[in-house]
Amino acid sequence: MFHLSRKDQVKLAIFALVVVTMPIWLAPLGAAYPGLMQKFAIYAIFAIGFNILFGLTGYLSFGHAAFLGVGSYTAVWSFKLLSMDILPALLFAVLVAGLFALVIGFFSLRRTGIYFSILTLAFAQMCYSLAYSVLTPITNGETGLLLARDDPRVIDAALGAGTVGGAGLPSPALLGNSVTGYFGFYICAALLILTFYISQKIFASPFGLALRGIKSNQTRMIYTGFNIRPYMLAAFVISGMFAGLAGGLLAVTDPIAGAERMRWTESGNIVLMTILGGVGTLIGPVIGAWVIKYFENIFSAINKNMLNATFDFLPDGMQNIAVTVLSKFVGEGWHLTLGLLFVLIVVFLPGGLVEGYLKLVARLRRGRGTKPEAGGK
Amino acid sequence: MNAAPVTGPAPDAFFALRDVHAYYGESYIVQGVSLEVRKGEVLALLGRNGAGKTSTMRAIARADEPAVMRGEIWLEGQPVHQMKSWQASQAGIQLVPEDRRIIPGMTVEENLILSQVAPNKGWEIAQIYEHFPRLAERRNQEGITLSGGEQQMLAVARALAREVKLLLLDEPYEGLAPVIVREIEHIVQDIKARGITTIIVEQNAVAALRLADRAVILDSGELVFTGSAQELLDNADLRNRYLAI
Amino acid sequence: NNYCNDPTASGKIVFGFNVPQTGTYAEEGLEQLKGYQLAVKHINGEGDGGLLKTFKPLALEGNGVLGRKVEFVTGDTQTNTDAARDGARRMIERDGAIMVTGCVTTGEAVAQQALCHELGVIYMSGLTHGNDTTGKDKRRYGFRHFFNAHQSGVAIAPILGQEYGNDRRAYHLTADYNWGWTQEESIKAATEALGWETVATVRTPLGLGDYSQYLTPVLNSGADVLILNHYGHDMVNSLPQAVQFGLRERQANGKQFEIIVPMFSELMAVGAGDAVKGIIGTQNWNWQLEDEGSKAFTQSYGAEYGEPPSQSAHTGYVQAILYADAVQRAGSFYPPEVIKALEEFEFDGMGNGPTLYRGDDHQCIKEVLVVRGNENPTSRFDVLNVVGKTPRDEVTYDPAIFGGELGPYEPNQC
Amino acid sequence: MSVTSEKNIVLHAADVIKNFGGLRALSDIDLQIEEGKTHAIIGPNGAGKSTLLNVIIGRIAPTSGAVVFDGTVLTGKAPHEINQLGISRVFQTPEIFADLSVLHNVMAPAFARRDGAFRLNMFRATAREAAIRDEAESLLNDFGMWDRRDDHSGALSRGDKRRLELCMCLIQHPRLLLLDEPTAGMSRHDTNTTIELLKKIKLRGMTKVIIEHDMHVVFSLADKISVLAQGRIIASGLPQDIKEDPRVQEAYLGGAAE
Amino acid sequence: MNTILAQLLNGLDKGAAYALIALGLTLVFGTLGVVNFAHGALFMLGCFCAVAFRYLLTIETVSVDPTQLSPWGQPVQVRTPLVQDWLGDFGALMVDYSVPFSILLTVPVMLVIGIAMERGLIRHFYKRTHAEQILVTFGLAIVLGELVKSVFGPNPWPQPIPSDLRGAADIGIWLGMEPRSLTYPMWRVIYLLFSLAVIGGVFAFLRFTTFGMVVRAGMADREAVGLLGINIDRRFTVVFGLAAVVAGVAGAMYTPLLAPNYHIGMDFLVLSFVVVVVGGMGSLPGAVLAGFLLGILQSFASMTQIKTFLPGIDQVIVYLVAVVVLLVRPRGLLGRRGVMEG
Numbered sequence A: 001m002f003h004l005s006r007k008d009q010v011k012l013a014i015f016a017l018v019v020v021t022m023p024i025w026l027a028p029l030g031a032a033y034p035g036l037m038q039k040f041a042i043y044a045i046f047a048i049g050f051n052i053l054f055g056l057t058g059y060l061s062f063g064h065a066a067f068l069g070v071g072s073y074t075a076v077w078s079f080k081l082l083s084m085d086i087l088p089a090l091l092f093a094v095l096v097a098g099l100f101a102l103v104i105g106f107f108s109l110r111r112t113g114i115y116f117s118i119l120t121l122a123f124a125q126m127c128y129s130l131a132y133s134v135l136t137p138i139t140n141g142e143t144g145l146l147l148a149r150d151d152p153r154v155i156d157a158a159l160g161a162g163t164v165g166g167a168g169l170p171s172p173a174l175l176g177n178s179v180t181g182y183f184g185f186y187i188c189a190a191l192l193i194l195t196f197y198i199s200q201k202i203f204a205s206p207f208g209l210a211l212r213g214i215k216s217n218q219t220r221m222i223y224t225g226f227n228i229r230p231y232m233l234a235a236f237v238i239s240g241m242f243a244g245l246a247g248g249l250l251a252v253t254d255p256i257a258g259a260e261r262m263r264w265t266e267s268g269n270i271v272l273m274t275i276l277g278g279v280g281t282l283i284g285p286v287i288g289a290w291v292i293k294y295f296e297n298i299f300s301a302i303n304k305n306m307l308n309a310t311f312d313f314l315p316d317g318m319q320n321i322a323v324t325v326l327s328k329f330v331g332e333g334w335h336l337t338l339g340l341l342f343v344l345i346v347v348f349l350p351g352g353l354v355e356g357y358l359k360l361v362a363r364l365r366r367g368r369g370t371k372p373e374a375g376g377k
Numbered sequence B: 001m002n003a004a005p006v007t008g009p010a011p012d013a014f015f016a017l018r019d020v021h022a023y024y025g026e027s028y029i030v031q032g033v034s035l036e037v038r039k040g041e042v043l044a045l046l047g048r049n050g051a052g053k054t055s056t057m058r059a060i061a062r063a064d065e066p067a068v069m070r071g072e073i074w075l076e077g078q079p080v081h082q083m084k085s086w087q088a089s090q091a092g093i094q095l096v097p098e099d100r101r102i103i104p105g106m107t108v109e110e111n112l113i114l115s116q117v118a119p120n121k122g123w124e125i126a127q128i129y130e131h132f133p134r135l136a137e138r139r140n141q142e143g144i145t146l147s148g149g150e151q152q153m154l155a156v157a158r159a160l161a162r163e164v165k166l167l168l169l170d171e172p173y174e175g176l177a178p179v180i181v182r183e184i185e186h187i188v189q190d191i192k193a194r195g196i197t198t199i200i201v202e203q204n205a206v207a208a209l210r211l212a213d214r215a216v217i218l219d220s221g222e223l224v225f226t227g228s229a230q231e232l233l234d235n236a237d238l239r240n241r242y243l244a245i
Numbered sequence C: 001n002n003y004c005n006d007p008t009a010s011g012k013i014v015f016g017f018n019v020p021q022t023g024t025y026a027e028e029g030l031e032q033l034k035g036y037q038l039a040v041k042h043i044n045g046e047g048d049g050g051l052l053k054t055f056k057p058l059a060l061e062g063n064g065v066l067g068r069k070v071e072f073v074t075g076d077t078q079t080n081t082d083a084a085r086d087g088a089r090r091m092i093e094r095d096g097a098i099m100v101t102g103c104v105t106t107g108e109a110v111a112q113q114a115l116c117h118e119l120g121v122i123y124m125s126g127l128t129h130g131n132d133t134t135g136k137d138k139r140r141y142g143f144r145h146f147f148n149a150h151q152s153g154v155a156i157a158p159i160l161g162q163e164y165g166n167d168r169r170a171y172h173l174t175a176d177y178n179w180g181w182t183q184e185e186s187i188k189a190a191t192e193a194l195g196w197e198t199v200a201t202v203r204t205p206l207g208l209g210d211y212s213q214y215l216t217p218v219l220n221s222g223a224d225v226l227i228l229n230h231y232g233h234d235m236v237n238s239l240p241q242a243v244q245f246g247l248r249e250r251q252a253n254g255k256q257f258e259i260i261v262p263m264f265s266e267l268m269a270v271g272a273g274d275a276v277k278g279i280i281g282t283q284n285w286n287w288q289l290e291d292e293g294s295k296a297f298t299q300s301y302g303a304e305y306g307e308p309p310s311q312s313a314h315t316g317y318v319q320a321i322l323y324a325d326a327v328q329r330a331g332s333f334y335p336p337e338v339i340k341a342l343e344e345f346e347f348d349g350m351g352n353g354p355t356l357y358r359g360d361d362h363q364c365i366k367e368v369l370v371v372r373g374n375e376n377p378t379s380r381f382d383v384l385n386v387v388g389k390t391p392r393d394e395v396t397y398d399p400a401i402f403g404g405e406l407g408p409y410e411p412n413q414c
Numbered sequence D: 001m002s003v004t005s006e007k008n009i010v011l012h013a014a015d016v017i018k019n020f021g022g023l024r025a026l027s028d029i030d031l032q033i034e035e036g037k038t039h040a041i042i043g044p045n046g047a048g049k050s051t052l053l054n055v056i057i058g059r060i061a062p063t064s065g066a067v068v069f070d071g072t073v074l075t076g077k078a079p080h081e082i083n084q085l086g087i088s089r090v091f092q093t094p095e096i097f098a099d100l101s102v103l104h105n106v107m108a109p110a111f112a113r114r115d116g117a118f119r120l121n122m123f124r125a126t127a128r129e130a131a132i133r134d135e136a137e138s139l140l141n142d143f144g145m146w147d148r149r150d151d152h153s154g155a156l157s158r159g160d161k162r163r164l165e166l167c168m169c170l171i172q173h174p175r176l177l178l179l180d181e182p183t184a185g186m187s188r189h190d191t192n193t194t195i196e197l198l199k200k201i202k203l204r205g206m207t208k209v210i211i212e213h214d215m216h217v218v219f220s221l222a223d224k225i226s227v228l229a230q231g232r233i234i235a236s237g238l239p240q241d242i243k244e245d246p247r248v249q250e251a252y253l254g255g256a257a258e
Numbered sequence E: 001m002n003t004i005l006a007q008l009l010n011g012l013d014k015g016a017a018y019a020l021i022a023l024g025l026t027l028v029f030g031t032l033g034v035v036n037f038a039h040g041a042l043f044m045l046g047c048f049c050a051v052a053f054r055y056l057l058t059i060e061t062v063s064v065d066p067t068q069l070s071p072w073g074q075p076v077q078v079r080t081p082l083v084q085d086w087l088g089d090f091g092a093l094m095v096d097y098s099v100p101f102s103i104l105l106t107v108p109v110m111l112v113i114g115i116a117m118e119r120g121l122i123r124h125f126y127k128r129t130h131a132e133q134i135l136v137t138f139g140l141a142i143v144l145g146e147l148v149k150s151v152f153g154p155n156p157w158p159q160p161i162p163s164d165l166r167g168a169a170d171i172g173i174w175l176g177m178e179p180r181s182l183t184y185p186m187w188r189v190i191y192l193l194f195s196l197a198v199i200g201g202v203f204a205f206l207r208f209t210t211f212g213m214v215v216r217a218g219m220a221d222r223e224a225v226g227l228l229g230i231n232i233d234r235r236f237t238v239v240f241g242l243a244a245v246v247a248g249v250a251g252a253m254y255t256p257l258l259a260p261n262y263h264i265g266m267d268f269l270v271l272s273f274v275v276v277v278v279g280g281m282g283s284l285p286g287a288v289l290a291g292f293l294l295g296i297l298q299s300f301a302s303m304t305q306i307k308t309f310l311p312g313i314d315q316v317i318v319y320l321v322a323v324v325v326l327l328v329r330p331r332g333l334l335g336r337r338g339v340m341e342g
């Protein structure tokens, strides 16, 4: 049950170490603050879940943000109605997102390829549009679902438990400990390691093999006696639940749920993260998520002042040039850097960061080995 | 872009391979094949599964894979190794691939029309239908729904619809009923009679050797035998070792 | 007093300017950022001093805040609530910001305001016009200088009556989300009080682009006024399209058909092009105002950036100054003290006449401008003319009508 | 056709008709397959042989008629259900999992047999399914592909793909194995090994239907032969009788039974 | 009744626009099989061709009058238009008709951009996975957007309709109704006709030349087509260039209806994908049909009468239609089997 292959054990150990030591190695990168590290962990969970669907079965969902959003709304409602404890919030987030995934997956999985992608996109966009407008009583529309002091919180009330957070708004807590800041990060990190482990298990299992079979050759799968519908649906629901967990964690670390989380651009983001890191690899999607979040949060925050300070050592003219050129790529220009990064990575590292890296290493190794002199270009 | 630099003058032979090495990505498959074919000759290229026959044929036809990393391919003094597949085809090299490659979503007739879009037409379509009445019957059926034998006919027909200087037949008899094998054999003989140079890859060595003037045997990407068809038929040891006949 | 990012402990005073720099509202955000940066200069005693010359009562001394220079960090909200909160958290958790400010939508404002409240950092909102920011979702730690939809409605009504009479039939097209609804409600109430009849209120999806399917029915609806409760790009698209439908050449009920856009900004007006000519709406501030504060601000902004400021730049600038001044007056960065210094603060010389930072809901109460699209603009900055000012008394309202709760003063730890 | 009715009939295609638009690919097919026997179907190209197999495995629905397998009506069932009843098929163009390793290609069908059409077997590693792994490896060994077990199967040569597909079917221990030209494109040497292997399987009592153009294979293996031409069974009987049937000679062999 | 007619007209107009915008995408996506997330960017570039054209026409010499100060304290700039002075009346006409005239600029520019894009980047991605195509084209879209942003800024650039074509056309009269009973903006009518013309042209080109067949074949099996002596790469380049031109002119002519900014492409991206897929992959007529279907249904779903008993229907109608169509018809309206299904 808990067995992992030798290689996977090592991977898991390294991964756990990397995640837990984030506050250390992210510090020189300017990203070692709880808010961002929580996001790193949460989006990595989201990406891992997405990869179980996309990486293993090849079905590209363009509506996964819907499950993230549903997870968030559920968690906030759990805070509002039941308790400020994060356990029920996360549990319900996962379950409700799974339920949504079941329904959306049931219909969308009737189609394959691009038709499937557009179906998921359409479902998610409907969720988004409705959440933004008609469903405002449930979602609080544009401004997002927020906690209020006079929320019922029946479980807390029944237990007479005082909520964490003093006279102000209550804040989410794990068994009475507020989950803000670093504690919040470590909760996310622990769940990230757990999801990584589960994904390792799935990758190595006969279930994972069946999913890969579906990606590789559906005809063969069918005539080999597999009923691919339930396999696909299971993969879809599992990945929806991971997304729900990520959404729940977003609400746990920052109790607000907005419709924007469900927009197609967010679904697109997770697709990009996964591809950037490497579809179908275990660690790729995690790295992709980190890279994009890093750009979004750190590159966008660099402004001319900071550049000026950095290039202070240069002579004035050079400093101006350096700052002018670089300022096109940071701050309001961070998108440009991201776009270029996407292009350069696919061009030079086919298969995403992880695959590309492995290929590169292999090529360098081979370069030293024997090979008849290549006449071509 | 796997054209190799010219290292020597064009050979006198009608068609020649000179020390061709080809790769699928990292894997080294065709390992230095050299051979010559005279005009109007039929050459049988034999060998076990995985020996590299198809790879050699594809290298000649300049398909993207395998990539020719070294060596030269010459047809009538033209450096084929510097061409792309479409240029090779326009130069007169027509490959009938082992998996036939009938184009999905197109009818039989469209498949034939398509092969005449680029310059240097061969047989007229009417002429083809005359030779392959089965195709004429099925002309409006989607090509890939044809039965295996019918697809094979279409693939050969498609090659003949273009000007052929060198015909590459990769397992043309595979999956064909004995009668059809006869039929295709007749066609190939007919082609031969018209003086079209042919390289044929075939597991059915007996059938291939019936046609061929000369034969070569490929094993693990290298040539292990070159000689006349008769020589091979007479050499029981070789036949046993490489062809199991 | 232990609180988040105490500058006396860190030795740094950091302001966080969090505005959209990418996405559809990038221009408004970048303008606002310019305003903030200018404010920092003036607070630190650089440049010509700007509004510090006209702002009364003034506690700032032009040597920073409490004698120490102000630094700032910037962020990109992408006009997205999640990204806005991420940015604000970075400023607070990593950069040690003592105050966060900036936004161009109510969604961003409410989201950041709630977050800052939880972390115990004051949030000065930027461009937010929805009633919720200081209504249902108000927070003790959030302050708004900008006016709101309710005030727009109240302010515009008298001018509308004057211009278009009291017997009109109005057709509303409303962006289908929170801000749109509050705006529609406010304008509807105000115009109906004038005696206008509301023919229909139609909700349009946010960010639609092409509004033609909602404009066709207007033609035969019997209405003679079209009110576009659209903001930003919605308005930039819907207004020209409405004009293209020939609405403004039309006669209905024996009257000239009119279009009204209750909420304007210069950048929107530029984006809408010729269509904006002659259209009436409201604004928070306009650089063409003649008072000393406005003139001074326009001068120093022009000297810095070579163009006149927009209301977005103005509101950003003013918010930064107001916060800094409140700290100076409180003599402390301790948020409860600063909040108390801002609450019920009465000031003048910021370009909007005498202004009250109301304690009950943290809404600035000041006069509201009614503007009209310039028929003959001399430059691309000269798109809106001020046609009226609705006095502060008239736009004052009872904070209780929007509910909400400010919450406690005591700061949380971040 | 009523031949040897006292024998145990495992598959019965009764009055199957299949039309493709105006084309009648199968007309009034009545075919009975005896348990434990190898039944060859031969016939010219385009006769409808593959189509018949497609009808059996549920890939296409017959225009009319039904197929009964061991008392169960197959018509209308989903392909995976048909497979679960114990029918596996080797396709004319190899259908393998091109993205997976050779070993995984063989293991996957074994899971389908063991676990049924669906089981959420999520927490046990494939590598730890020792029984299945061993069986797969020994099967690959029989076919001379053991040393390629970790290769990417998409890169196999065509003959190797054929053999791999055969392994994939065999590991399911089907009661009925349908082979659509299993040795096409195989070298003579490998063809001979395959014949030997198929003979061995026959000893285990597996029923087989084999379509082949290679008469050497057909006459080495078949207990019974049906000849299909233009969608009809024109002859059915023991190999020797078929070989001598003039209609078959004309329609198919062209006087060339080697 | 008039309302219904007007709404139908509006639906046709929207539909034509959708079809035209999606047309370029279906060429690249439905025909070449490249998931082109840069399609929106091409549309956007077309819009900015119109903007740039007008900008060039209205270019002014700026001299500074240091004696006068603007209210914001800067020296007053004196501007004199250049082109109008130069070309006189014709110049003025050009400026007035800048949007239709800008097509002259848009076509060559977009052709060059399209060809450069295909040769430089897309070409290497035909054989790569769709995932990688998404990443590279999305990256490209961002880069193009940012470049436009750095030149034109983020605020929208409204483009005027030529003065003769402003206002509403009285369609009712043409249909023999009372004057002013059915009016519709002139420019929208023009856009409708323009769309139909472009769509018809592209159809004719692909249908009545072997070109279309070759391209379809090349998409189904590039290698086989190459073995038949056809230089499929060059044809793919042409298709891509054509797609870029179609996207570009669709954008340029749309500018008076929607003031473009650098972001406009992203806003149209999803819609164009939905149209293409609902129409069915690989089918040009399908995309056109889907465009009209979505346009008309959207138009009717927006009517108050319908919204009252189906609240929010106008918000989701496009996606709802997509879901229904795709669930009822496996490959969209007219999709071909096997295209982008795997």
Ligand SMILES: Nc1ncnc2c1ncn2[C@@H]1O[C@H](COP(=O)(O)OP(=O)(O)OP(=O)(O)O)[C@@H](O)[C@H]1O
Binding pocket: B024, B027, B029, B047, B048, B049, B050, B051, B052, B053, B054, B055, B056, B065, B098, D154, D155, D156, D157, D158, D159, D160, D185, D187
């Ligand atoms: N796309 C590919 N990538 C990597 N290796 C390949 C690829 N195609 C073929 N090979 C390998 O190249 C070798 C030669 O293959 P090739 O298809 O040329 O053999 P062949 O002689 O034609 O065999 P057969 O008779 O089975 O068709 C085989 O070992 C095969 O596994």
Ligand SMILES: Nc1ncnc2c1ncn2[C@@H]1O[C@H](COP(=O)(O)OP(=O)(O)OP(=O)(O)O)[C@@H](O)[C@H]1O
Binding pocket: B141, B145, B146, B147, B148, B149, B150, B175, B177, D020, D023, D025, D043, D044, D045, D046, D047, D048, D049, D050, D051, D052, D092
């Ligand atoms: N989907 C289809 N649509 C139309 N016609 C079809 C379809 N599938 C098969 N056919 C036709 O039905 C006939 C029988 O085809 P089938 O593939 O069963 O032949 P076969 O006996 O297997 O031939 P071969 O030995 O060449 O494989 C052929 O003429 C073929 O063209």
Ligand SMILES: [Mg+2]
Binding pocket: B053, B054, B055, B098, D157, D158
């Ligand atoms: Mg071969």
Ligand SMILES: [Mg+2]
Binding pocket: B147, B148, D049, D050, D051, D092, D180
């Ligand atoms: Mg067959």
